[in-house]
Amino acid sequence: MTNRMILNETSYHGKGAILSIPTEIKTRRYKRVAVVTDKSLMELGIATKVTSILEASGIAFKVYDGIVPNPTIQNVKDGVEFIKNYNADAIVAIGGGSPQDTAKAIGIIIANPEFNDVLSLEGVANTRNPSLPILAVPTTSGTAAEVTINYVITDEGEHRKFVCVDPHDIPLVAFVDSDMMMGMPSSLAAATGMDAMTHAIEGYITNGAWEMTDMLHIRAIEIIGRSLRDSVKGGEKGREEMALAQYIAGMGFSNVGLGLVHGMAHPLSAWYNIPHGVACAALLPTVMKYNKEFTGEKYRDIAIALKADGAENMPLEEVRDAACDAIVQLSKDVGIPSTISELGVKESDLPQIAEDALRDVCTPGNPRKTTAKEIVELYQKLM
Known part of the structure; x- marks a missing residue:
């Protein structure tokens, strides 16, 4: 029997891990970064810890903060349009499972537009291309979405969640910084x-x-x-x-x-x-x-x-x-x-x-x- 292990290409751990984000972006020559997060993390000054670093480093970015808990199909579609319009070449996903999962679905659809209905991603989708590169910054200590090949989206019309499993969706780099988690109630x-x-x-x-x-x-x-x-x-x-x-x-x-x-x-x-x-x-x-x-x-x-x-x-x-x-x-x-x-x-x-x-x-x-x-x-x- 053959067993498979898929992990991030790179991960940073410990206090101050987010300070390495600009280096990763510049080394990989990304020019326009979309920050995917939610409004509460922006308002609480948690996501802004990262956006401040991007700004100080002269990295061009734009924020999509429309993510809701238990993200929906429409959430994903809105994010896809946002990133298309901005023409981003990478995503910085900041948050718990909801922003991370939404970023994965967005990144997969950008790279595989034939799945733009979102529903067809359920289960093990036969995507051909790796996601738009994702740099993941978790803010909760539980979901591990920054290192998994899974994500979950809510189909509101059918009152159900569907799980997507895709090796192409794993974030390229993870920044597991405990300082980003100190704000959790x-x-x-x-x-x-x-x-x-x-x-x-x-x-x-x-x-x-x-x-x-x-x-x-x-x-x-x-x-x-x-x-x-x-x-x-x-x-x-x-x-x-x-x-x-x-x-x-x-x-x-x-x-x-x-x-x-x-x-x-x-x-x-x-x-x-x-x-x-x-x-x-x-x-x-x-x-x-x-x-x-x-x-x-x-x-x-x-x-x-x-x-x-x-x-x-x-x-x-x-x-x-x-x-x-x-x-x-x-x-x-x-x-x-x-x-x-x-x-x-x-x-x-x-x-x-x-x-x-x-x-x-x-x-x-x-x-x-x-x-x-x-x-x-x-x-x-x-x-």
């Missing part, structure tokens, strides 16, 4: 941090996992387990460690896939506009328990990484429960909602939402095969 640090934990755990137990990705995911679980609480409190060390951990998790899951947590989270976000990280965080403990008998010894590794007492010598059933309990406790400690009814989910919608989850591109990676009926039951446990 605690709730966002918690939600995105638990999203990163979900990436690491699902990537570790997914059907496509192998030795190299296992190495990445178990290390990410360890770092997140020790750092997320401090990150949520605004601790500088916690934010810096989470910036690295979420990237490490992204290096892994981007290449092997995810599972049922993401399959169930995507329709919740599409139906109720729930932030993706919050949906994943609320679902993770319950789906972990559902999967536990189909994971061999991997929950022992997770329990050890999360410092569960006695995990090395516990009987298998007990150590699986210990791993689940550690995640439940972490979720409680960082303030994740314990029910999805708190997020506005209606029980009457669950059968249709479950059908959407069953069809989601992430669900087949789950170690336990599932059915729509079982997915409804999982949602009901969280009501």
